[in-house]
Amino acid sequence: MRKLNQMVWLLVAILIINTTNAQKAEIPNVTYNLGSNINEMTLTVGGILVAATNEGLVGIDPNQSTPVFTFNDFGKLKSEETQFIPESPYIVVSQGVGSQFAGIAKTKRAVINYITGKVIFNSETDNWNQIYTCNIVLPQNKLVVSGIQKEGNKFEKMTAKVAVYDLNTQKLDYSFFLDKPGRVGVAKDFSVTGVPLLLKNMLIIPTAQGLIAKSHKGDDLWECKIKGINWMTSDISETEIYGFETTTNGKNTRIHKISNQGVELWKDDRKVQGNVSNFQILPQGIAVVSDKSSGGSTSVFATNDESEIAFLSADSGEDLWDKAPKTKGWVQHFYVQDDGILFGIQQGGINKISFEGKTLFKKPLKTGENIMMMAESPQGLIYITSEDANIVDLKTGDQVWNKPLKYKNSVAVASTFDNAKNRYLIAADGDVFAIDAQTGEATDFSKVKFEEKEVANTMEMRNGNIFLSSSQNLLLLGNDGKQIYHEYYKSPGQSGFVKVLSGVVAVASTGLAMAHAAKAGANRTNPYGSSNDLSNYNDYGKEYKRAADMFASIGDAAFDVMSKRFKATAATENAQFILTKLNSGTGIVKVNKDTGKVDKEILLKDKKPEYQVDEIAGVLYYKANDKTIYAYKL
Template sequence: MKIQLHHLSSIVCFLLFTGGLFAQKAETPDYTYDVGGNINDMTLTLAGTMVVSTSDGLVGIKPGSNELVFKFTDYGSVKPEEVTYIPASPYLIVDQGGVGGLKALSALSSKKAVIDYISGKVIFTTESKGWKTVQTADVIMPDNKLVISGLQKEGSMAEKNTAKLAVYDLITGNLDYSFFLNEPGKTTAKYFAVTGTPLLLKDKLLVPTTQGIYAKSHSGQTLWENDVKDVNWMTSSADEKEIYAFDVNDTGSKTEIIKVKPDGGEAWGDKVKVDGVVSNFQIVPQGLIVVSDKDTSGKSVLAGRSESKINLLSAANGEDLWDKAPKTGGFVQHFYVMEDGILFGIYEGGINKVAFDGTPLFKKPLKTGENIQIMAETPKGLIYITSEDANIVDLKTGESIWNKPLKFKKAESVTSAFDEAHSRYLINADDELFAVDAASGDVSTLANVKFDEKENPTTLAVRDNGIFLGSDQNMTLLDFDGNEKYHEYYKSPGRSTFGKIMGGITAVATTALTVTMAASAGANRNGMDMNNLDSYNETGKEAKRAQDMFASMAGASFEYLSKRFKASAATEDSQFILSNLDDGVGLVKLSKADGSVEKEILLKDKKPEYEVDDFGGVLYYKADNKTIYAYNLR
């Protein structure tokens, strides 16, 4: 059932479709997994482990045997929203019965479990570690620590009813130390609870509570305490001599910033208030860069526009060092700290750069299209690609290096790559493949690329034998002059069911993004350098960065992650497409080199639910409500 045309999916086939005309018997799988209960959700993790939420609990599967990696049934049925995956780690948290909220002060009964989904080890459960209820659970990376707060089961009646905090080692599962937030049995009208993410430093742990910040040694001894209450998150300088705490009000309209002295005292006379929620904060020699996002959607006109604000504060007293903050006119989507100043891009369109004294460095702000997909450094300057245009500009002045920006209609998907052998940038948008000479900036149309079903290319890669573009149902290879070498199209069986997938190169990029987002939301981020402008790289560099990151962390699961991203992706030379085969709905494996069919896997029903792990080269298929098949795609 093959037709002609072009396009391929991204380096990770995120699949879970519907379709087909006839129910068929599925091809014999390489592995079969009975997950016990009815399947509620399937999530493919960064490690390639498929985590399945069922009516009985949570299970993990990974090809290599028909055995489950783990089966967690302590809490019965687990819903997808009760599972949190910790970015850039092998850990997940199961949370049942907790009540959320900005301050997270609920002391209602809640059960939590922490599982290493690579090894299958259940590291922590509320019950196994002797907790009556767990209020907060924070995984601290890259330290591999778990910080728990709540009420314990053991001890006197006073101890059972006194808020306690404990630190566990995630590699061994053992308790490092624990302490009560206040003295058990001491009569007080004060309510003690943890209000935000603790900050783990070299020689102490800072815990934000309803009554102030508590500094504890790594053996649990009190070093100091203050009355800075209801802090949501904290951060420190690399040398840990400067500590900053952030308190977001209940509506998210204001954030207070407090500088804490090494002895716990407040370094500034007054708390500094900024509009909205702080989304980025960086300590630089010139002061403190603060990006805050103010969202006034749904509010009165008097509330002003929704936008980000950028300020530079004095580290000495918190005063605003800029007479006039740079205008954003929207939300900061890209933010980079450079030697000579701050470079930022706005989602609604626009790029600007200001010196640390607040003066503009670009001759005038760049006008760009909306949704800046890429901002990166090249030998010639800053390349940016949006949904409407692309250009390279001088990083010092903002002046165009190319003769003029490349403009196209607002595209649903824009893909790009650098053709090193021909010294040119390739950008595909609006069914057109543009070639931009890296030296002169001259733009030419290399080819017109139209895909069936009105698909847009989601993958563009330079191969030894040509230029490859692909989408869900299409794939094509062009020679380096833009002539079509082949074009394959397989009709989609339908698209009413989509799955969640994290695999391959896209997963690595997603991981980097979620790390950044988690840090912005208040995770431990002392020492995290999130705001460096990356170079424009060819595909594969992100995987290498992930490999190196995991290799630097302790534990067998991180060693496994490092090895996983050291290997090449299964989709490096192949494309997987779901379509109607001669005998029913199935998955076709096609060679990117010549478009030939390398393998076909017939699935069972008209609406198959499946996911593809591109790095592992595995197809996971939901055979029935309690069974998952795994097929080797390599």
């Protein structure tokens, strides 16, 4: 009996220790009662949580006890009616299809600055009856709207109009009509066909009648008969403008070139197959990547679908290469370097071609499918796919490692560089490999087995040790490959849908890459700088700084807030947040990366919790009930 009592007291002591070690936080730091059913929660790049309710939108800043904004002017909004503009603090709210032929159906648009909480533009209060297009233009920080405004005489109330607003001052800069009000004759279609191009001295509007250029006061400058342009960009001097027109069947793109005086500079437009996904103006010519689709299988691995790479003369638009490089798949990576163009194919394969069209690699490099990473390292180009990894000479394509590192096809591959030991560490499908940076010799470093059949998707060096993690597992290895700890936090089940915006994803979601902007059909009016630069391996801080510097350069208070956010240390630097089963139900735990132990836990009391974790600021947003959101400081 005495031994039994001792065991009972020992168990109680253990429970007390475990309870006190992990700080519980079931009482939220802030409670937001929104007064209407919550349908969706979106964590923005700027750190504001936007909730879509049955009445509209609500913005939540965890540092404020009340919502930063409430927008109910248009009532309940569908997901597709709310657009979060990349690399900005803006939301564009839309109702109704914008078209010159929308008839009596009313179209409404609003622009919200979710950081300041101000509604910068509202078509209802600004007296617009129809909105055809509504485009945010960055970095100029302008809004360009086209449509019908209920102002002026009866003819003006029926004539298509364009207005430019300054998003910083929230004031109208200028406006003008696309046609002469009251013009007698056959009606012409002046619908806006694409994204306007805002330059230093003019605004160019693509319409069904052609391109119309106006000064920043709305004065006529010139017109050009090129019709149906979808988007435009210019060289850095803004003297040469390129317009992109998608053909009616959507299978080809026509590229036009005009001067800043409206003169067509190419005798004939240049047709490329598919939709343009990347375009860069270089001193040697124009690099174009287009993705063509047979219209059949939607899989990126469909054999009949592939990308094409062309290099055009800036003077004539003619192809400068006698023979375009064969891709046999989708261009997943595209980088411009001093001596040529480096590209990687999603179906496998890396090659490099000079600006003169000559292959720079001795032969195309064969790789596994899905090239997860191509980056520059001191030894050369490191690539990591779902099946293999290697470093190759960027000039010749020769292998730096004697042979590629091969492993089983893995859904995720994690890697990092150990400066102290001068080695690369790669984890794939439960195996961890160490590759000597000097010799390229690969060794089996360690084996890790994660619960729930997970594989490591994160790896980093921590005080000489190697940290690996997945959704539910954390593991720390010593520099000799021996396990220091492995902690597993059981998932609440497949139904517990995890919504996490990590720091790395947050940077990517700003849409900084021009290639991503093209694919997304985003505003292409900023030609400055190149996003087609090969990144440095393992340098995430550089990406954060690039985002912070870009936001700071715009010179607006809201962008300044975003810049400071990306300069701050991410809350995940020393911890990982995991949804798991706690003793009393489902909850979030904050786990210390160095020990694997729980520093804080929050019981959500919900089998299928809806939540968002801001890993940069360290905040958990939890939908407590249909109308209430809790915010916890993690």
